[in-house]
Amino acid sequence: MEIASSFGSFGSSASATGTPEQSDFVTFLQMLTTQMQNQDPLNPQSASDFAVQLATFAGVEQQTYTNQLLASMLGQTGLADLGGWVGMEARIYGGAHFDGTPIALTPDPALGAEAVTLIVRDEEGRIVDSRTLDPQAQSYSWDGRDSEGALLPPGTYSFEIDSTLDGETLDTQPVAAYVPILEARYENGMTLLVLPGGLYVDSSQVTGLRRPEAEPAN
Known part of the structure; x- marks a missing residue:
């Protein structure tokens, strides 16, 4: 429960900015919280499984950010070319x-x-x-x-x-x-x-x- 509380505070910060990636992150946290609340108390999911899910999502999020950064760099390259103008x-x-x-x-x-x-x-x-x-x-x-x-x-x-x-x-x-x-x-x-x-x-x-x-x- 301590992990869920800590993620919840991060999700609130992300929700305030309203970017698509952060919105997806909040959705993921909501799904994770729901999963934890509804798991079988006699056979709970291990912490390592939660860690794998979070790492997978973080990897996808990082790839999205990288793609955006590359697109921005391509735009800046065009700007550098026009510097001679x-x-x-x-x-x-x-x-x-x-x-x-x-x-x-x-x-x-x-x-x-x-x-x-x-x-x-x-x-x-x-x-x-x-x-x-x-x-x-x-x-x-x-x-x-x-x-x-x-x-x-x-x-x-x-x-x-x-x-x-x-x-x-x-x-x-x-x-x-x-x-x-x-x-x-x-x-x-x-x-x-x-x-x-x-x-x-x-x-x-x-x-x-x-x-x-x-x-x-x-």
């Missing part, structure tokens, strides 16, 4: 943080477009800039100024291009930007890249990498 520039969609430094864009106009317009929106989705681009341009450095030429405040801005032919819109697509990678971080099973302005992006969303010194021409 820190300091480089990632090509991503969805916007970029402007802090006074021009943002390198990679417009991709619709095939056959005779006119292309870059549209810039602020964090509220309002259009703050609209300017004409060369339909053949594959790179562009946005200087952070609005349609009136005034410098915009620091913040996150998103970009899109409107391609037209004979005054008719052919296509409107988001524009990717090259942004510096400040840090690689592993969270909730995902490897996240930390970008300027407190922005995060899943590493799987990166569509290109380059060294910072490779700046696009206007």
Whole structure:
């Protein structure tokens, strides 16, 4: 009975955390207690038999923990591989943080477009800039100024291009930007890249990498 009491206190601690492995452990203790309460008093099960049952369960529990640890290590290996990305520039969609430094864009106009317009929106989705681009341009450095030429405040801005032919819109697509990678971080099973302005992006969303010194021409 002393053994059952000692296991019972451990089971209460495990139950508080609520993980699947600990829940299974509590179930095992309940079964063990029930078995002890209902055994034949004239032919009780030996302590060694109980020890074997506990050791078997502990072995299974340890194997489960080992598998989880290996899965975590595999995730961390991916993180180590991405460590070489820190300091480089990632090509991503969805916007970029402007802090006074021009943002390198990679417009991709619709095939056959005779006119292309870059549209810039602020964090509220309002259009703050609209300017004409060369339909053949594959790179562009946005200087952070609005349609009136005034410098915009620091913040996150998103970009899109409107391609037209004979005054008719052919296509409107988001524009990717090259942004510096400040840090690689592993969270909730995902490897996240930390970008300027407190922005995060899943590493799987990166569509290109380059060294910072490779700046696009206007």
